[in-house]
Amino acid sequence: MSGRLILEDGSVFHGESLVEGSRFAEIVFNTSMTGYQEILTDPSYRGQIVIMTQPHIGNYGTCDAAEESHRVWVEGFVAREFTRRRSGTGDTDLGAYLRTNGVPALAGIDTRAAVRRLRDFGSMRGMITSCRRSDAELIGEVRQQPTMEGRALVDEVTCEARYEMEPEGEEKVRLAVYDFGVKRNILRSLVRHGARVTVLPARTPASECLALGVDGVVLSNGPGDPEPLRAIIREVRELIEARVPVFGICLGHQLLGLALGGRTFKLKFGHHGGNQPVRDEDTGRISITSQNHGFALDADSLPDDCRVAAVNLNDGTVEAFKAEGRPIFSVQYHPEAAPGPHDAARLFGEFLQVCG
Numbered sequence: 001m002s003g004r005l006i007l008e009d010g011s012v013f014h015g016e017s018l019v020e021g022s023r024f025a026e027i028v029f030n031t032s033m034t035g036y037q038e039i040l041t042d043p044s045y046r047g048q049i050v051i052m053t054q055p056h057i058g059n060y061g062t063c064d065a066a067e068e069s070h071r072v073w074v075e076g077f078v079a080r081e082f083t084r085r086r087s088g089t090g091d092t093d094l095g096a097y098l099r100t101n102g103v104p105a106l107a108g109i110d111t112r113a114a115v116r117r118l119r120d121f122g123s124m125r126g127m128i129t130s131c132r133r134s135d136a137e138l139i140g141e142v143r144q145q146p147t148m149e150g151r152a153l154v155d156e157v158t159c160e161a162r163y164e165m166e167p168e169g170e171e172k173v174r175l176a177v178y179d180f181g182v183k184r185n186i187l188r189s190l191v192r193h194g195a196r197v198t199v200l201p202a203r204t205p206a207s208e209c210l211a212l213g214v215d216g217v218v219l220s221n222g223p224g225d226p227e228p229l230r231a232i233i234r235e236v237r238e239l240i241e242a243r244v245p246v247f248g249i250c251l252g253h254q255l256l257g258l259a260l261g262g263r264t265f266k267l268k269f270g271h272h273g274g275n276q277p278v279r280d281e282d283t284g285r286i287s288i289t290s291q292n293h294g295f296a297l298d299a300d301s302l303p304d305d306c307r308v309a310a311v312n313l314n315d316g317t318v319e320a321f322k323a324e325g326r327p328i329f330s331v332q333y334h335p336e337a338a339p340g341p342h343d344a345a346r347l348f349g350e351f352l353q354v355c356g
Contacts, residue, residue: 001130003106005051005078008125008142011117013109017130018082018095021104024145025049025075027126028294029115031273036094037066040074040103043157043181044250044292046223047148049076049128050272053115058094061086068183072101073157073223076128080111104128122268123148123294148294149266153224154232154251157181158202165197173215173355176200180222180251185336190218193348203231206238216245216355219252221334226254226264226295233258245327247351250293253320253330260323263301267317270294277313278333286313289333296332297321327354
């Protein structure tokens with residue numbers, strides 16, 4: 001069946017509906033060559049339709065071990081071509097996986113043209129659809145949808161109750177992880193380094209977290225705009241004032257900056273992919289990182305005792321900051337995703353050393 005990708009600027013891209021359905025969402029693109037199942041199951045993609053720039057998606061199938069959460073979160077999935085005969089050892093092919101999870105998917109469109117549109121004019125509201133209604137009618141509906149600015153999506157992806165994970169080998173530290181949409185590999189990385197982890201729902205009061213007697217706190221990745229999360233920001237500020245070591249990742253990094261008095265802003269088209277170059281400002285070392293975010297910290301808004309510790313080499317945005325005299329660690333990218341493949345894995349060990 002034919003399908004369409006429709007953008008709020010009136011652009012319409014025609015293709016084939018691999019999985020039928022209609023969804024409204026923010027349209028973003030991802031430059032990763034692999035890792036499509038991790039992308040699909042990353043809670044940070046709540047409220048977004050993803051276009052893959054790699055033209056052939058699905059080559060190695062899917063498997064349970066690659067999932068970053070308990071379900072698929074993307075609203076829709078678009079590729080130039082979905083491979084129908086996988087060459088890898090996956091449990092099932094990607095098309096069947098998308099159908100099972102009810103994810104509208106579109107193939108056969110000119111993804112290069114669609115992505116250039118987003119690069120030139122920024123991420124847009126849009127929809128993926130297999131319905132037969134007119135372009136004009138659907139464009140009008142797209143323009144009535146909410147933008148990503150102001151959307152607090154954390155409550156839609158967080159866990160319902162706290163749970164624990166045992167360390168691998170000897171227990172070195174005990175950590176609390178705030179689940180704003182945490183990826184499983186972040187948790188796996190922590191327990192692999194010897195941490196006993198207590199995962200907390202996003203709205204857990206700081207007092208309840210501190211009462212656990214943990215050695216440190218991790219603020220996870222997650223979807224949406226960080227600035228509307230005012231109640232959570234107040235709890236993060238309380239954690240900072242308690243001087244417990246805190247490690248912020250992606251959304252957690254942004255929340256730390258906001259708790260310290262900084263500001264965030266919407267990026268033109270975000271950073272989505274496993275090939276983002278980041279420079280450490282202390283050592284000059286370049287890391288290849290995996291990223292998935294549409295907002296960033298304003299460097300000029302950070303307080304005087306905070307300094308930018310790493311920058312994105314593509315656009316100069318803040319990738320990490322340090323607060324002098326406070327046990328605060330913060331990175332915008334995903335140290336668990338291993339695109340380098342090990343460029344950023346050291347960050348977990350460094351944080352645990354401070355906690356221990």
